[in-house]
Amino acid sequence: MRKFITKTIYISLPIIVIAIIMEILLRNMPNDYLFKKKYLDEYSSEIETLILGSSHSLYGFNPEYFTSKTFNASYISQTLNFDYDIFHKYQYEFKNLKTIVLPISYFSLWENLRNGPESWRVKNYILYLDLHSKLIIDHSEILSNRVNINLKRLVLFYIFGKSNIICSKLGWGTNYKSEYAHDLIETGKNRAYGNTYDINSDEFQNIFNDNKLILNLFIKECKERNIRLLLLNPPAFKTFRNNLDTNQLKITIETSEEFASEYDNCLYLNLIDDSNFIAEDFYDADHLSETGAEKLSKLINEKINNWK
Numbered sequence: 001m002r003k004f005i006t007k008t009i010y011i012s013l014p015i016i017v018i019a020i021i022m023e024i025l026l027r028n029m030p031n032d033y034l035f036k037k038k039y040l041d042e043y044s045s046e047i048e049t050l051i052l053g054s055s056h057s058l059y060g061f062n063p064e065y066f067t068s069k070t071f072n073a074s075y076i077s078q079t080l081n082f083d084y085d086i087f088h089k090y091q092y093e094f095k096n097l098k099t100i101v102l103p104i105s106y107f108s109l110w111e112n113l114r115n116g117p118e119s120w121r122v123k124n125y126i127l128y129l130d131l132h133s134k135l136i137i138d139h140s141e142i143l144s145n146r147v148n149i150n151l152k153r154l155v156l157f158y159i160f161g162k163s164n165i166i167c168s169k170l171g172w173g174t175n176y177k178s179e180y181a182h183d184l185i186e187t188g189k190n191r192a193y194g195n196t197y198d199i200n201s202d203e204f205q206n207i208f209n210d211n212k213l214i215l216n217l218f219i220k221e222c223k224e225r226n227i228r229l230l231l232l233n234p235p236a237f238k239t240f241r242n243n244l245d246t247n248q249l250k251i252t253i254e255t256s257e258e259f260a261s262e263y264d265n266c267l268y269l270n271l272i273d274d275s276n277f278i279a280e281d282f283y284d285a286d287h288l289s290e291t292g293a294e295k296l297s298k299l300i301n302e303k304i305n306n307w308k
Helices: 002-027 032-046 056-061 081-088 119-127 147-159 184-196 201-223 246-262 290-306
Strands: 050-053 068-071 097-103 227-231 267-272 282-284
Touching: 002 147, 032 068, 032 081, 032 119, 050 267, 056 068, 056 290, 068 081, 081 201, 184 282, 201 227, 227 246, 227 290, 246 267
Parallel strands: 050 068, 050 097, 097 227, 227 267
Antiparallel strands: none
16 A cells, blocks of 8 residues: 555656646736736726726727726626626725726626636636635636646747737737728627527526626625716627527616616616627627727717716
């Protein structure tokens, strides 16, 4: 038995050492989550307008076009629970925060990052934004992704020098450029079907109910701190809109309208079919390019400034 244990340790030790080295190297790679945390740590007291949400926010709102001091704290696949957690973490540092912009997209009310295909992103909020989790997997890079993916990340950064940073200094996603725009017909179908859920199933009903509770708590806490919450359904190209489930979209709109009518610090804008946005404004059928982001940012900035 002693020989078996000794042999096992002898075999396992190199693997453990390699795993520790990989973990250290992965954590020392610059990333957008850590960048955004550093900005919030240093400048949260100055922020007047905070952008939250998923990729629709990341690529849709460029703080440079806002007249107030604005920062984009959204990210790809960021769900409502993490939007709330980010706000809650810095709530006492947001001394000048007046407005939060939070898209309620077609899929938002039925998504939770941990239950989705990109659940590996959860560890980024724990490791780099210092949010809380009791799960061991959330505290490790190597446990949250497959070995081949982590090896590829290491090679791209440490050998080829490819940066992981896609955000501007104010948090806006810079890599959805119009010159590289995707086919709007193909992405319209794929994006719509990929974000349509079995909303009557127990699984998605539970997620929906949880998200409504989070949103309700979010708005209440904002009201207590005299912060306005602007909810919106972001612009989408017609090929995306035409492939949506009408009931899922209807519930999204009605739920947002209910919150806006119940709370005087909440405003809802449905821009999904806003005619101001044309084909050239989109990177794919439901994400804006830099030209679309400029247009949307200026529009929302005007709404905020005129919000009485």
